[in-house]
Amino acid sequence: MDVLGGLLEGPRARGAFMIRACFDLPWSVRIADEAPVTVMIMVKGDAWLLPEGGDRTPRHIRPGDIAIARGPDAYVCCDDPATAPRAEIGPGQVCRPLGPAHVGRYKDLGVRNWGETPDGPAQMLIGTYQMRGEISARLLDALPPLLVLPTEVWDCPLTPLVAEEIVKDEPGQEVVLDRLLDLLLIASLRAWFSRPEADAPAWYRAMGDPVVGSALRLIQDDPAHPWSVTELAGRAGVSRAALARRFTDLVGEPPMTYLTGWRLALAADLLRDSEQTVASIARRIGYGSAFALSSAFKRVYGVSPQEHRTRAA
Numbered sequence: 312m313d314v315l316g317g318l319l320e321g322p323r324a325r326g327a328f329m330i331r332a333c334f335d336l337p338w339s340v341r342i343a344d345e346a347p348v349t350v351m352i353m354v355k356g357d358a359w360l361l362p363e364g365g366d367r368t369p370r371h372i373r374p375g376d377i378a379i380a381r382g383p384d385a386y387v388c389c390d391d392p393a394t395a396p397r398a399e400i401g402p403g404q405v406c407r408p409l410g411p412a413h414v415g416r417y418k419d420l421g422v423r424n425w426g427e428t429p430d431g432p433a434q435m436l437i438g439t440y441q442m443r444g445e446i447s448a449r450l451l452d453a454l455p456p457l458l459v460l461p462t463e464v465w466d467c468p469l470t471p472l473v474a475e476e477i478v479k480d481e482p483g484q485e486v487v488l489d490r491l492l493d494l495l496l497i498a499s500l501r502a503w504f505s506r507p508e509a510d511a512p513a514w515y516r517a518m519g520d521p522v523v524g525s526a527l528r529l530i531q532d533d534p535a536h537p538w539s540v541t542e543l544a545g546r547a548g549v550s551r552a553a554l555a556r557r558f559t560d561l562v563g564e565p566p567m568t569y570l571t572g573w574r575l576a577l578a579a580d581l582l583r584d585s586e587q588t589v590a591s592i593a594r595r596i597g598y599g600s601a602f603a604l605s606s607a608f609k610r611v612y613g614v615s616p617q618e619h620r621t622r623a624a
Contacts, residue, residue: 328404328439329488331477333426338433339389340417341396342380344404348451349439350495351378351388352470356433361387362457375462375470377499381454390433404439422480436473438492450500453512458503465502469495514569517561522547526558526566534574535597540566575611578604582616583623589616 328346334356342349351360353372360370364384369392372378380386387396397413398406408414420429460467473491476484504511517523525547530538543566544554558566574596581592593604601616608616 327489327492328437328441329477329492330423330425330437331474332435332437333420333424333429333431334390334433335427335431336433337390337394338427339387339391339394339396341385341387341399341409343385343402344400344439345383345402346439346441347382348454348496349380349382349437350492350499351380351438352376352436352467352473352495353378354434354436354470354474356390356431358433358435359387359389359392360457360459361389361392363387365456370457370459372459373462375466377460377465377467377495379454379458379460379496379499379503381451381456384456386457388435421478423477436470436477438473438488438495440492440496450512453515454500455510458509460499460502460506464506465499467495467498469498513561513563517558520557520561522549522554523558523561526554527562527569530566530570530573534570534577535595537597538566538570571607572611574598575608578608578616579612579619582620592616 331354351372353374353376355374357371357373360372360378360380361367362370362384363386370378389396396409398408398417400406406417408416417426419425469491473495476487476491479487503509504515514527518527526543529536529543529546540555541551544551547554549557555565558569562569564572577596578592581587581595582589585592587595588601589604590601593599593601596604598604598607605616608614608619612619614622
């Protein structure tokens with residue numbers, strides 16, 4: 312399993328929020344839902360995205376372009392940077408008008424259709440993850456708050472399928488849309504990380520190194536194995552010192568630190584998404600006992616595994 316695939320393997324969309332948003336001109340919505348990640352595809356007209364945190368450079372998107380916004384910072388989506396927001400989307404996707412003149416402006420238009428008029432001159436397909444998984448945190452934290460993939464650099468083959476499925480109301484449709492959103496995110500990030508301007512995270516770049524990439528794959532494929540730097544180095548065909556130095560230089564942390572972080576991230580997702588006991592999870596990810604896992608988990612996350620499970624629930 313490659314590292315990108317592994318990071319997206321555990322946390323998957325479950326009941327993701329997906330809509331086709333339709334707007335009349337002028338339009339503007341402030342997004343403050345604190346969602347971990349939102350994928351937007353412009354299908355008709357164009358739009359501006361105005362980040363409110365960090366780099367506030369406005370981003371222009373046109374038909375076929377894909378934008379990915381990483382929470383929790385808010386941003387404005389509008390027809391023109393000069394258009395003041397008419398409404399705000401808060402946590403839980405609750406929409407509130409910004410001023411009495413805009414009450415009722417944006418509303419439900421049918422099955423996963425929202426906005427002003429179904430055939431409005433501006434239309435977007437939007438998919439929002441509702442929950443932040445600990446494994447994907449390693450990935451999403453490496454992303455800029457807002458990235459745009461213009462159709463000139465990547466023509467997404469999934470767009471027609473998403474557009475067709477997002478407005479259907481059939482048995483199992485929520486699951487279909489969840490999986491489509493996962494595919495869309497994975498494909499978009501793969502395309503993004505291949506771009507020279509992407510500044511891909513260190514672990515992603517390190518996958519191309521014959522030595523460190525081999526060690527990363529070993530850790531990824533079998534986190535329960537009692538790995539040591541010596542064994543990883545032997546499998547990679549280099550000395551212990553050479554692997555430790557090269558791994559730290561390319562990934563940004565020593566091999567055993569990366570292994571611990573990966574194991575605990577796996578544990579966090581298993582605690583949230585399964586009913587396995589702490590002892591069972593400990594064995595699955597390479598800890599000798601529930602106590603050993605609990606100690607390491609609390610040291611890194613600040614809460615016990617059971618407290619983490621309770622909060623997630």
